[in-house]
Amino acid sequence: xxxxxxxxxxxxxxxxxxxxxxxxxQGMEHGPTDFNDKNVDxxxxxxxxxxxxxxxxxxxxGVAEKYIDSIRKSKVPLxxxxxxxxxxxxxxxxxRQLCSVDEAxxxxxxxVGYTIYIGxxxxxxxxxxxxxxxxxxxxxxxPVIAWIYPRGEGVKGKKKRDLLAYATxxxxxxxxxxxxxxxxxxxxxxxxxxxxxxKAKVVIxxxxxxxxxxxxxxxxxxxxxxxxxxxxxxxxxxxxxxxxLAKKLKKVIWA
Numbered sequence: 001x002x003x004x005x006x007x008x009x010x011x012x013x014x015x016x017x018x019x020x021x022x023x024x025x026q027g028m029e030h031g032p033t034d035f036n037d038k039n040v041d042x043x044x045x046x047x048x049x050x051x052x053x054x055x056x057x058x059x060x061x062g063v064a065e066k067y068i069d070s071i072r073k074s075k076v077p078l079x080x081x082x083x084x085x086x087x088x089x090x091x092x093x094x095x096r097q098l099c100s101v102d103e104a105x106x107x108x109x110x111x112v113g114y115t116i117y118i119g120x121x122x123x124x125x126x127x128x129x130x131x132x133x134x135x136x137x138x139x140x141x142x143p144v145i146a147w148i149y150p151r152g153e154g155v156k157g158k159k160k161r162d163l164l165a166y167a168t169x170x171x172x173x174x175x176x177x178x179x180x181x182x183x184x185x186x187x188x189x190x191x192x193x194x195x196x197x198x199k200a201k202v203v204i205x206x207x208x209x210x211x212x213x214x215x216x217x218x219x220x221x222x223x224x225x226x227x228x229x230x231x232x233x234x235x236x237x238x239x240x241x242x243x244x245l246a247k248k249l250k251k252v253i254w255a
Contacts, residue, residue, distance in 0.1 A: 008177055009141050012077045012110045013056050018253050019178075019203055019229030020246075021056035021079065022049045026233055028060055028084040039237040042067045048237055050074040052246030056110065058231065060084055061099035064107045077110035079145065082133060083126075084115070092152045094122035097129045101136040112137050113180070115147035118170055119154030119163075127174060134175045145203075145231075146176035161189040168197035176200055180231050182207055185218055191225035206232030212245065220252050229253055 013019055024045045026034045038044050042063050049057040057071065058079045064071065071078055082104065085095040095115045104112050114133055116126040130146065137144045148171050150163040164181060171179030179197055183190050183204040194202050204222050206215065215235055222230075230249070239245045 007141060008138060008143050009110075010143055010177070013079075013143060014228070015055050016254055017228070018223075019055050019201075019231075020053070020249060020253055021058055021203065021229070021231040022052070022054040022076075022236060023058040023205070023231050023233035024063070024237070025058055025060050025081045025084065027063075028086060030087055034234055034238070036238075043070055045237055046070045046074050046076070048242045048246070049076040052236070052243050053250055054246070055229075056231075058113065058233075061103060061107065064104075064109075068107060072108060078108055079111045079113055080104035080107060080109040081113045081115075083129070092121040093117040094120060094125060096125070097133070101133060101140065101142070105140055105142070109142065111143040111145055111178075113145040113147060115149065116170070116174075117149055117151045118167060119150045119158075120152030121154070123152075123154075130174055130176075138175075143177040144175070145178040145180055146171045146174065147180045148176075149182060160184050161186070161192065164189050164193040165196040168193045168200065168202055171202075172196070172198045172200040178203055178228065180205055183218060183222060185214075187221040187225060190222055190227070194226040201228040203227060203229050203231045206230065206235040209234050209238050212239075212248075216248060216252055219249065220255075223253060223255070 056079045057076045082099045083095045083097045134144045148167040167181050168179050178201045236242045
C-alpha cells in the first residue's frame with residue numbers, strides 16, 4: 001500500500017475528535033527544577049493520566065521503557081518523544097533524534113513526536129531527521145506530532161502572529177499530522193495559525209505554570225477557533241489538585 005493510501009490511526013489519540021495529552025518530557029528539557037517529591041515519580045504522572053481521562057501520555061523513551069508495565073495497565077495511549085536536548089547548552093537550539101520509530105513501536109507507542117526549532121541555524125538538520133521519521137511512522141500507520149517552536153537568531157524582530165502561523169504552516173508542509181505550538185494568548189493570532197495549518201491538527205502547549213483562570217480561558221478560545229486540543233504538563237502535574245483541574249479541562253475541551 002502506498003503512503004498516500006495508508007490509513008493513519010488517530011482513533012486512539014482522540015475522543016470525539018478532540019485531544020487532551022499529558023506531557024512529561026520536561027525532565028530532559030528543563031532539568032529537575034520542575035519537580036517536587038510527588039511529580040518527580042512517573043508513576044504519579046501515569047495515575048493522573050489514567051484517572052484524569054487524558055487521551056495521550058507523552059514520555060521520552062527511557063521513562064517509557066522503565067515504566068512500560070504501568071503504562072500498559074493504565075491503557076492511556078503512549079506518545080514517545082523521539083528527540084530531546086537539555087537546557088545546559090547555549091547557542092542556536094538543536095534537538096537530535098534519540099529514539100527510533102521501531103523502538104517506539106516496541107514500547108507500544110500510539111504516536112511519535114519530534115521537536116523542530118524553526119529559525120535556528122540548525123533547522124535543516126532537524127527537518128532532515130523529521131522527514132525520515134514521518135515516512136517510517138506512516139508506514140506503520142502511526143501519527144506524527146511535530147513540536148514546532150520559533151527560536152534562534154532567525155526569529156529576531158519577527159512578529160509573534162507571523163511566527164505562530166509560520167510554525168503551523170511548516171508543520172503542514174513537512175507532513176506532520178498534529179502540530180504542537182506555544183500560543184501567546186491572542187485569539188485572533190491563534191485562529192490564523194489554525195487556518196495556516198490546513199488539514200494538519202493543532203494542539204497548544206500549556207507552558208510554564210500559570211493562573212488557572214487564564215489557562216482555561218486560553219484553551220476555550222483555542223477550541224473556539226478550531227484547535228484539536230492541548231498537550232499540557234506542568235500546569236496539571238504541578239497543581240495541588242491535578243484531577244480537579246483535569247475535570248475542568250475536559251469541560252472546556254468537550255463542551
